[in-house]
Amino acid sequence: MRYLLLVMLFVFNLSAFDWPSDYDEALAEAKKEKKDIYLFIGSEYCRYCEKFEKEVLSQDEVIQRLKKSYVLIYLSRDIDDIPSHLETTPVPRHYFLTKDGKVILTTIGGRSVEGFYELLDEVKEAKEF
Numbered sequence: 001m002r003y004l005l006l007v008m009l010f011v012f013n014l015s016a017f018d019w020p021s022d023y024d025e026a027l028a029e030a031k032k033e034k035k036d037i038y039l040f041i042g043s044e045y046c047r048y049c050e051k052f053e054k055e056v057l058s059q060d061e062v063i064q065r066l067k068k069s070y071v072l073i074y075l076s077r078d079i080d081d082i083p084s085h086l087e088t089t090p091v092p093r094h095y096f097l098t099k100d101g102k103v104i105l106t107t108i109g110g111r112s113v114e115g116f117y118e119l120l121d122e123v124k125e126a127k128e129f
Helices: 002-013 023-033 047-055 060-069 113-128
Strands: 036-042 070-076 093-097 103-108
Touching: 023 036, 023 070, 036 047, 060 070, 060 113, 093 113, 103 113
Parallel strands: 036 070
Antiparallel strands: 036 093, 093 103
Protein backbone atom coordinates (compact mmCIF):
# COMPACT_ATOMS: atom_id res chain seq x y z
CA MET A 1 0.00 0.00 0.00
CA ARG A 2 2.81 2.40 0.88
CA TYR A 3 4.47 1.63 -2.46
CA LEU A 4 1.24 2.44 -4.33
CA LEU A 5 0.90 5.75 -2.50
CA LEU A 6 4.48 6.72 -3.37
CA VAL A 7 3.94 5.84 -7.02
CA MET A 8 0.73 7.89 -7.14
CA LEU A 9 2.43 10.89 -5.53
CA PHE A 10 5.27 10.64 -8.02
CA VAL A 11 2.94 10.44 -11.03
CA PHE A 12 0.80 13.35 -9.89
CA ASN A 13 3.88 15.47 -9.22
CA LEU A 14 5.32 14.93 -12.69
CA SER A 15 3.30 17.86 -13.88
CA ALA A 16 3.28 21.16 -12.03
CA PHE A 17 0.19 21.98 -14.06
CA ASP A 18 -2.58 22.47 -11.54
CA TRP A 19 -5.88 23.53 -13.06
CA PRO A 20 -9.35 22.40 -12.01
CA SER A 21 -10.28 19.03 -13.50
CA ASP A 22 -14.02 18.72 -12.95
CA TYR A 23 -15.96 19.25 -16.17
CA ASP A 24 -19.36 19.70 -14.51
CA GLU A 25 -17.98 22.26 -12.07
CA ALA A 26 -16.42 24.15 -14.96
CA LEU A 27 -19.79 24.28 -16.73
CA ALA A 28 -21.48 25.57 -13.58
CA GLU A 29 -18.79 28.20 -13.05
CA ALA A 30 -18.96 29.29 -16.70
CA LYS A 31 -22.72 29.76 -16.46
CA LYS A 32 -22.36 31.68 -13.21
CA GLU A 33 -19.60 33.94 -14.54
CA LYS A 34 -21.09 34.17 -18.06
CA LYS A 35 -17.84 33.02 -19.64
CA ASP A 36 -16.82 30.42 -22.17
CA ILE A 37 -14.56 27.48 -21.29
CA TYR A 38 -11.02 26.70 -22.36
CA LEU A 39 -10.46 22.98 -21.91
CA PHE A 40 -6.95 21.64 -22.34
CA ILE A 41 -6.73 17.86 -22.68
CA GLY A 42 -3.31 16.37 -22.18
CA SER A 43 -1.56 13.27 -20.99
CA GLU A 44 0.78 12.63 -18.14
CA TYR A 45 3.16 11.03 -20.62
CA CYS A 46 3.02 13.57 -23.46
CA ARG A 47 6.19 15.58 -23.93
CA TYR A 48 4.40 18.01 -26.26
CA CYS A 49 1.75 18.65 -23.59
CA GLU A 50 4.45 19.28 -21.02
CA LYS A 51 6.30 21.63 -23.37
CA PHE A 52 3.10 23.60 -24.11
CA GLU A 53 2.30 23.82 -20.40
CA LYS A 54 5.79 25.09 -19.54
CA GLU A 55 6.28 27.45 -22.46
CA VAL A 56 2.77 28.86 -22.88
CA LEU A 57 0.34 28.03 -20.08
CA SER A 58 2.83 28.96 -17.37
CA GLN A 59 3.06 32.54 -18.66
CA ASP A 60 1.17 34.98 -16.41
CA GLU A 61 0.19 37.16 -19.36
CA VAL A 62 -1.37 34.18 -21.18
CA ILE A 63 -3.28 33.08 -18.08
CA GLN A 64 -4.56 36.60 -17.38
CA ARG A 65 -5.78 36.90 -20.95
CA LEU A 66 -7.49 33.52 -20.79
CA LYS A 67 -9.16 34.22 -17.44
CA LYS A 68 -10.80 37.38 -18.79
CA SER A 69 -13.03 35.35 -21.10
CA TYR A 70 -12.75 31.71 -20.06
CA VAL A 71 -13.12 29.30 -17.22
CA LEU A 72 -9.99 27.15 -17.37
CA ILE A 73 -9.98 23.38 -17.03
CA TYR A 74 -7.40 20.67 -17.60
CA LEU A 75 -8.29 17.04 -18.14
CA SER A 76 -5.76 14.26 -18.43
CA ARG A 77 -6.83 11.48 -20.74
CA ASP A 78 -4.86 9.15 -18.42
CA ILE A 79 -6.56 10.09 -15.16
CA ASP A 80 -9.77 12.10 -15.58
CA ASP A 81 -13.26 11.22 -16.70
CA ILE A 82 -13.74 13.02 -19.98
CA PRO A 83 -17.22 13.45 -21.45
CA SER A 84 -17.78 10.98 -24.25
CA HIS A 85 -18.59 13.66 -26.83
CA LEU A 86 -15.04 15.06 -26.56
CA GLU A 87 -12.16 13.45 -28.42
CA THR A 88 -9.08 12.66 -26.37
CA THR A 89 -6.55 11.85 -29.07
CA PRO A 90 -4.24 13.12 -30.21
CA VAL A 91 -2.93 15.41 -27.48
CA PRO A 92 -2.36 18.17 -26.72
CA ARG A 93 -5.95 18.98 -27.58
CA HIS A 94 -7.64 22.34 -27.08
CA TYR A 95 -11.38 22.85 -26.76
CA PHE A 96 -13.10 26.19 -26.63
CA LEU A 97 -16.64 25.66 -25.39
CA THR A 98 -19.67 27.81 -24.68
CA LYS A 99 -20.90 28.02 -21.10
CA ASP A 100 -23.36 25.26 -22.09
CA GLY A 101 -20.59 22.96 -23.31
CA LYS A 102 -21.13 23.45 -27.05
CA VAL A 103 -17.88 23.30 -29.03
CA ILE A 104 -16.89 26.66 -30.51
CA LEU A 105 -13.57 25.43 -31.84
CA THR A 106 -11.24 22.52 -31.24
CA THR A 107 -7.69 21.97 -32.40
CA ILE A 108 -4.63 19.93 -31.57
CA GLY A 109 -0.95 20.51 -31.04
CA GLY A 110 1.42 22.72 -29.15
CA ARG A 111 2.03 26.35 -30.00
CA SER A 112 4.25 29.24 -29.11
CA VAL A 113 2.76 32.10 -27.08
CA GLU A 114 2.25 34.08 -30.29
CA GLY A 115 0.65 31.09 -31.98
CA PHE A 116 -1.68 30.60 -29.02
CA TYR A 117 -2.74 34.26 -29.20
CA GLU A 118 -3.52 33.70 -32.89
CA LEU A 119 -5.64 30.73 -31.86
CA LEU A 120 -7.55 32.91 -29.39
CA ASP A 121 -8.23 35.33 -32.26
CA GLU A 122 -9.52 32.42 -34.37
CA VAL A 123 -11.89 31.45 -31.56
CA LYS A 124 -13.18 35.00 -31.35
CA GLU A 125 -13.84 34.98 -35.11
CA ALA A 126 -15.54 31.56 -34.91
CA LYS A 127 -17.90 32.88 -32.24
CA GLU A 128 -18.99 35.70 -34.53
CA PHE A 129 -20.33 33.25 -37.15
